Amino acid sequence: MTAISETEAHFTANTPDGKHAKASAVSTSSQTARNPFAEDVEDVVRLHRVNRRFGNTQALKDVSLTVKRGEILGIIGRSGAGKSTLIRCLNGLEQPDDGTIEIEGHAITGLSEKQLQSVRSRVGMVFQHFNLLSAKTVEQNVALPLKIAGYDKAKRRERVAELLALVGLEDKARQYPAGLSGGQKQRVGIARALAANPALLLCDEATSALDPETTRSILALLQSLNQKLGITVLLITHEMEVIKKVAHRVAVINAGEIIEQGPVWQVFAHPKTALTRTLLSGLLPQLPEALSERLTQTRQGEAIYSVHYAGQDRQGEILTLMSSELAGQFRLIQGGVEHIQHYAVVRFFFSVPVANTDAEQTILHWLQQHQAQVELVGYVTRDA
Numbered sequence: 001m002t003a004i005s006e007t008e009a010h011f012t013a014n015t016p017d018g019k020h021a022k023a024s025a026v027s028t029s030s031q032t033a034r035n036p037f038a039e040d041v042e043d044v045v046r047l048h049r050v051n052r053r054f055g056n057t058q059a060l061k062d063v064s065l066t067v068k069r070g071e072i073l074g075i076i077g078r079s080g081a082g083k084s085t086l087i088r089c090l091n092g093l094e095q096p097d098d099g100t101i102e103i104e105g106h107a108i109t110g111l112s113e114k115q116l117q118s119v120r121s122r123v124g125m126v127f128q129h130f131n132l133l134s135a136k137t138v139e140q141n142v143a144l145p146l147k148i149a150g151y152d153k154a155k156r157r158e159r160v161a162e163l164l165a166l167v168g169l170e171d172k173a174r175q176y177p178a179g180l181s182g183g184q185k186q187r188v189g190i191a192r193a194l195a196a197n198p199a200l201l202l203c204d205e206a207t208s209a210l211d212p213e214t215t216r217s218i219l220a221l222l223q224s225l226n227q228k229l230g231i232t233v234l235l236i237t238h239e240m241e242v243i244k245k246v247a248h249r250v251a252v253i254n255a256g257e258i259i260e261q262g263p264v265w266q267v268f269a270h271p272k273t274a275l276t277r278t279l280l281s282g283l284l285p286q287l288p289e290a291l292s293e294r295l296t297q298t299r300q301g302e303a304i305y306s307v308h309y310a311g312q313d314r315q316g317e318i319l320t321l322m323s324s325e326l327a328g329q330f331r332l333i334q335g336g337v338e339h340i341q342h343y344a345v346v347r348f349f350f351s352v353p354v355a356n357t358d359a360e361q362t363i364l365h366w367l368q369q370h371q372a373q374v375e376l377v378g379y380v381t382r383d384a
């Protein structure tokens with residue numbers, strides 16, 4: 001058996017005969033028990049002013065958050081920001097000091113361990129290090145939650161075949177995890193998380209242990225599962241690239257606080273906080289280092305501006321338009337277009353000689369008219 005972390009603490013589930021069974025690292029459900037969760041509730045997850053303190057550390061500070069049914073919400077934050085604490089609160093392994101957490105309209109704060117079992121049956125967990133049972137085959141790993149939930153052998157076999165087909169691993173059913181690649185192991189982890197038909201897939205750094213190509217294929221799988229099954233996904237990550245590829249909305253967490261949230265295209269186009277800008281820095285064009293090193297705040301030489309812009313279903317034509325309508329009045333330094341959701345997110349830097357105040361004002365006015373967000377970055381002397 002592989003070592004498992006506290007997050008994958010043993011879950012228990014009611015079996016049809018009324019006894020409690022134990023499983024490792026899996027969510028479980030009872031087919032016979034009445035589902036206390038309202039499947040028609042629009043918000044699958046709702047957190048209201050959740051706080052969690054550890055001594056002097058405020059791991060979660062007044063966190064309010066919703067995840068709508070069918071949505072993929074990405075939560076991004078640096079190490080120590082509070083992501084694990086948030087996950088642990090969501091699957092009931094941690095209790096907040098105050099505030100409320102609801103899964104499908106059902107308050108889960110203050111529940112007993114036994115009451116939490118049905119909560120966990122609605123939440124499938126996908127882990128960074130897969131947490132498969134090494135002594136069991138792929139099909140046995142996937143079947144485990146079904147076994148605990150009381151599915152008979154024939155039903156288990158049928159459902160496991162269905163799940164393995166869903167994640168593209170039909171031919172690996174009899175293999176052991178040791179013989180699988182990282183991406184294949186994560187596919188097994190996802191199949192297992194989906195086994196009991198959860199409402200929510202909680203992905204805790206699900207691609208952080210994978211190479212870029214495998215990461216892409218796992219993210220594509222999550223996206224297709226979201227589209228095919230309509231499953232709601234809460235994805236915890238420290239990589240903006242992951243958010244960009246799959247999430248509909250993003251929430252940025254820092255020192256336990258949600259400091260910014262919104263549709264992914266919007267946060268990319270108009271990041272409000274310095275941290276978000278830093279997290280985005282690898283993905284959006286930056287001012288060349290040779291130039292940024294020479295920046296001053298004294299008005300001289302050339303003024304350098306950064307522009308953020310987002311347009312729906314447009315191919316970033318603002319740059320083309322600006323180049324044709326204001327030709328010769330500015331110098332383009334660096335720029336690029338990202339296509340996120342149905343938006344073209346454009347970021348570019350341009351310079352204009354400070355001596356040419358008419359051109360500067362014309363450009364700023366033009367950009368304002370085109371709803372672009374413009375910021376003065378600084379000045380460089382003309383020979384820069």
Ligand SMILES: Nc1ncnc2c1ncn2[C@@H]1O[C@H](COP(=O)(O)OP(=O)(O)OP(=O)(O)O)[C@@H](O)[C@H]1O
Nearest residue numbers: 054057058059077078079080081082083084085086
């Ligand atoms: N059981 C605990 N006892 C004391 N402090 C804790 C405990 N759990 C978390 N913390 C503290 O709470 C803060 C948030 O921790 P958390 O593990 O939630 O962050 P994280 O964003 O998941 O970080 P990482 O990405 O490194 O896992 C940190 O300062 C951490 O040291």
